[in-house]
Amino acid sequence: MTKIAVLPCDGAGKEVVPEAIKVLRAAGANFEFEEFEVNADQYLRTGEPIPAAVWPQLLLADSILFGAVGDPRVNDAAYLAGVLLRLRFELDLYVNLRPARLYDDRLSPLRREDRRKIDLLIVRENTEGLYVGMGGRFKRGTDQEVAIQEDLNTALGVSRIVEYAFGVAHREVVMVDKSNAMTYAGALWQERWKAIAEKHPNIKTRHLYVDAAAMQLVRDPTQFEVIVTGNLFGDVLSDLTAELIGGMGIAPSANINPESKRGLFEPVHGTAPDIAGRALVNPIGAILSASMMVRHLGHSDMADAIEGAVKSAIRAGDCTRDLGGSLSTHEVGDAVSKRLRD
Numbered sequence: 001m002t003k004i005a006v007l008p009c010d011g012a013g014k015e016v017v018p019e020a021i022k023v024l025r026a027a028g029a030n031f032e033f034e035e036f037e038v039n040a041d042q043y044l045r046t047g048e049p050i051p052a053a054v055w056p057q058l059l060l061a062d063s064i065l066f067g068a069v070g071d072p073r074v075n076d077a078a079y080l081a082g083v084l085l086r087l088r089f090e091l092d093l094y095v096n097l098r099p100a101r102l103y104d105d106r107l108s109p110l111r112r113e114d115r116r117k118i119d120l121l122i123v124r125e126n127t128e129g130l131y132v133g134m135g136g137r138f139k140r141g142t143d144q145e146v147a148i149q150e151d152l153n154t155a156l157g158v159s160r161i162v163e164y165a166f167g168v169a170h171r172e173v174v175m176v177d178k179s180n181a182m183t184y185a186g187a188l189w190q191e192r193w194k195a196i197a198e199k200h201p202n203i204k205t206r207h208l209y210v211d212a213a214a215m216q217l218v219r220d221p222t223q224f225e226v227i228v229t230g231n232l233f234g235d236v237l238s239d240l241t242a243e244l245i246g247g248m249g250i251a252p253s254a255n256i257n258p259e260s261k262r263g264l265f266e267p268v269h270g271t272a273p274d275i276a277g278r279a280l281v282n283p284i285g286a287i288l289s290a291s292m293m294v295r296h297l298g299h300s301d302m303a304d305a306i307e308g309a310v311k312s313a314i315r316a317g318d319c320t321r322d323l324g325g326s327l328s329t330h331e332v333g334d335a336v337s338k339r340l341r342d
């Protein structure tokens with residue numbers, strides 16, 4: 001049986017992941033779900049971000065359903081790095097998919113003519129860039145302090161993410177970088193992208209600097225199909241695209257390795273400490289992440305059904321207040337599940 005490791009972790013994650021599981025069950029998913037205690041309480045007690053006994057269990061799972069990590073009591077970066085970044089790096093989940101699809105016109109802050117058919121995919125490099133934690137601080141705490149944060153880019157890392165983007169695109173791949181300022185890393189991205197584009201003559205290609213990409217995403221997001229970019233720019237631009245389709249509560253993501261088939265699926269949002277624990281958080285981002293998980297596991301009919309149920313619930317106004325509704329977190333889970341059972 002397909003084994004799903006469940007890591008709700010902290011804050012909003014604890015509220016949205018049970019709703020995603022509820023919806024998966026309503027969709028008929030016959031999976032074995034096993035939840036593990038990876039969270040700030042556990043970290044504060046033991047000092048281990050992921051307990052040593054849990055790690056091998058995560059390696060045995062077919063996929064990981066993930067909530068969000070973070071806690072106001074934990075202010076060292078080692079916790080986030082030891083949970084989410086460790087999973088991404090050590091499982092080599094080098095593809096981070098962040099789709100932005102507008103399910104109802106009313107959810108976009110853009111003018112009516114600019115919101116039609118927003119349906120794009122950000123393919124973010126997930127294992128390199130500024131997130132690898134290389135660098136250091138010299139003369140810390142003095143007026144002469146120097147802080148260095150390295151931006152790691154490898155030929156393998158750049159090539160495989162650009163290849164992946166061409167593999168999923170039907171019309172066009174837009175490569176986003178800042179090669180006019182970041183000349184060394186930018187040159188590597190440019191060279192690999194041009195070489196790979198030549199192997200895909202049927203897919204159009206375009207290049208945008210990240211500042212121009214941000215502007216174009218607001219001006220007319222419907223012009224984009226697939227955007228491929230590095231770790232930092234993908235993180236930033238995907239918050240922007242989440243806002244174009246209804247906000248942080250609705251945006252899903254997948255972290256995958258296409259070769260090993262491993263995957264971790266999580267909403268784009270974090271722990272939402274301002275609203276967590278009051279049944280106000282929107283579970284749709286987590287539910288759509290679960291739908292990405294079943295698609296990755298080969299059940300595309302089930303994934304389509306979940307997406308259809310989400311779209312229908314949103315259009316009927318069966319949603320949390322961030323999307324203009326008045327339902328609680330678990331009522332939204334119920335509303336989506338009901339549509340799958342009917």
Ligand code: ATP
Nearest residue numbers: 069070248249269270271272273274275281282322
């Ligand atoms: P963290 O430090 O864990 O990243 P954060 O508050 O900085 O937390 P997010 O959790 O992404 O970052 O939240 C950003 C904003 O979006 C907050 O105002 C939050 O309330 C809102 N938000 C995040 N997730 C949801 C959700 N599931 N439903 C509704 N609003 C959300």
